Amino acid sequence: MVSIKDVARRAGVSIGTVSNVVNRPSLVSESTRERVRAAIRELGYVRSETARQLRAGQSRVIALLVLDMTNPFFVDVAHGAEREAREQGLGVMFCNSDQDPEEEAAYLSLFAEQRVRGVLITPATEGDAALAVLSGFSRHGIPHVLVDRLVPADRACSVSVDDVTGGSLAAAHLFGLGHRRIGYVTGPLRMAQCADRLRGARAAAAEAGLDEDAVRVEERGALTVAEGRAAAHALLSGAAQAWPTAVFCANDLLALGVLQVMVERGVRVPDDMAIVGYDDIEFAAAAAVPLSSVRQPARLIGRTAARLLIEETDPATAPEHHHQRVVYEPELVVRRSTSG
Amino acid sequence: MVSIKDVARRAGVSIGTVSNVVNRPSLVSESTRERVRAAIRELGYVRSETARQLRAGQSRVIALLVLDMTNPFFVDVAHGAEREAREQGLGVMFCNSDQDPEEEAAYLSLFAEQRVRGVLITPATEGDAALAVLSGFSRHGIPHVLVDRLVPADRACSVSVDDVTGGSLAAAHLFGLGHRRIGYVTGPLRMAQCADRLRGARAAAAEAGLDEDAVRVEERGALTVAEGRAAAHALLSGAAQAWPTAVFCANDLLALGVLQVMVERGVRVPDDMAIVGYDDIEFAAAAAVPLSSVRQPARLIGRTAARLLIEETDPATAPEHHHQRVVYEPELVVRRSTSG
DNA sequence: CCGGACCATTGAATCGATCCAGGCGGGCCC
DNA sequence: GGGCCCGCCTGGATCGATTCAATGGTCCGG
Known part of the structure; x- marks a missing residue:
């Protein structure tokens, strides 16, 4: 795998300069910049998100854990979340607990190990058990937004429908x-x-x-x-x-x-x-x-949940972030099954 | 965030010992092991997958990129792939190209940056364009399995139905x-x-x-x-x-x-x-x-594709891996829409 | 009493990036 | 001409883990 070192060697500059070309090109002189870019192209260099993460302490993936991924409702939620995340350059891990608290727990530790940016979750459990899951998050410091479930707003954001x-x-x-x-x-x-x-x-x-x-x-x-x-x-x-x-x-x-x-x-x-x-x-x-x-509004729910999570975890906006509960109103759609 | 260093300090041992307790506990004496485990528990330490990856050069996430995540067929494929992956302790990123080659390309570079373990993909393009996508993978050295699409077996594995x-x-x-x-x-x-x-x-x-x-x-x-x-x-x-x-x-x-x-x-x-x-x-x-x-057999397709990818990328099994084409037979299910 | 075997443990190198202090040369001002 | 500033670039510390050679201690046999 081509690393930043290979690029630096090829372009005859230091590692730091390559990093600057990639992240703050204005700091680098025109000629050097072009030379480095050429080296990047020739070697097919792709920077390692893993390494940046390690330094930054924050990843660029958010997780979405739902009760039933075969239910089109949740698929739509996922679709909405994915859109919002993509616009911010983030990836989404769409996962399925099948309503099983054990699966849920297994995923949560996977997420914790992966140091995901945050989690959108529809908990498989209710009441105290759900709060336990949340305190698991809090303990690990994993930001989270509840989807389709209310929760006291001092603990986390939630997006739901009345x-x-x-x-x-x-x-x-x-x-x-x-x-x-x-x-x-x-x-x-x-x-x-x-x-x-x-x-x-x-x-x-x-x-x-x-x-x-x-x-x-x-x-x-x-x-x-x-x-x-x-x-x-x-x-x-x-x-x-x-x-x-x-x-x-x-x-x-x-x-x-x-x-x-x-x-x-x-x-x-x-x-x-x-x-x-x-x-x-x-x-x-x-x-x-x-x-x-x-x-x-399934897509909107997903989009909003992702937005809140991103707000909460983006260093630029985090200070102003306050947990909130977003509640949408449902709407009756009448079709033939009630109005022959 | 609690790191291995904090655990080491708390348990009064070196970093290497903590690592051994986590990964090769048999190398560590009973008493030390317990002391370290206690420290891990008390601090709520979760090892950073990011850091391991950096060293190991391989991640524990596979990507699945489909044409339409709202199509229940692909959801079933994803479900199957997820099962197989979970059993191997891997996570799945389930993503959606919406048949758009640009979205597809954007995801591919995300995957490359994330250094995913490999990609299961139903390409948004056909023929030469699809091969171009594949050579993009090969160039970046990303193992991949084609889903629901045949491809010459010298390039990659594929799982499809006749x-x-x-x-x-x-x-x-x-x-x-x-x-x-x-x-x-x-x-x-x-x-x-x-x-x-x-x-x-x-x-x-x-x-x-x-x-x-x-x-x-x-x-x-x-x-x-x-x-x-x-x-x-x-x-x-x-x-x-x-x-x-x-x-x-x-x-x-x-x-x-x-x-x-x-x-x-x-x-x-x-x-x-x-x-x-x-x-x-x-x-x-x-x-x-x-x-x-x-x-x-949608679930089976997903499962098999994930299995092939894992075989290809697991250092233990990789040497014996040869690309293969798996083709399942479809089956007609007769219901009332043809047999009133 | 010494050498060697064995075991648990340590310390340092390493992965690939970011970031910052500092160096270096050149131009400008006094 | 000396001092300063500025733009560009370098080198090294750092993130959190893994891995392995080296260390130190114990114990046994000769």
């Missing part, structure tokens, strides 16, 4: 269409997102003058298409009169699974069963019965 | 169902994948005793749902008698777009229009008219 409002938008829409009994198909309720959307839905029920039974909860272990299918079978297990007339799903993967089963079983959507999803992933609109869904 | 066979499977299935005129909705034909699948489809037509006109090509600029929608409108633009009775799409995103338009326009699937996609992404099965599709 899930209570989102749940309320979805449920109010269904109640407004005349539905009186709806199902709520969700992942683990210990996940804040799932719990908050339920709170919103219940608030909407109260608002509509209905009691708590108006929202029947079907809790599953994960937010996937397969679990959505299982949930749909569960919802349709009793007598038809007892079925809800609409379903609100905690994300679009669940909703697609539910939709699929409804179609298979000849339950007409939206006539017999209206469906609302969450996230508004691309495949929601592309489903053969296009899904109504609560849109979250 | 696209001619895949195209032929799909088309033969349609011809076997009695279709005589099919549409082929594709991305740019300069992409080898798209062109090969067409060759396979034409071969199947010949096999079925049909002429070239049996496959009508609808070429679009990208492999996305939106382009699929546009293609469907184009296919349905003439007189109904002239419509093909089936469509084969170069990937599932296109197929989902086509399906969506068919449903909107009241064209029954599969009765009036059969549809076959490619990749068998999760959303193909989850579509309300589940899509027949040609399955590629």
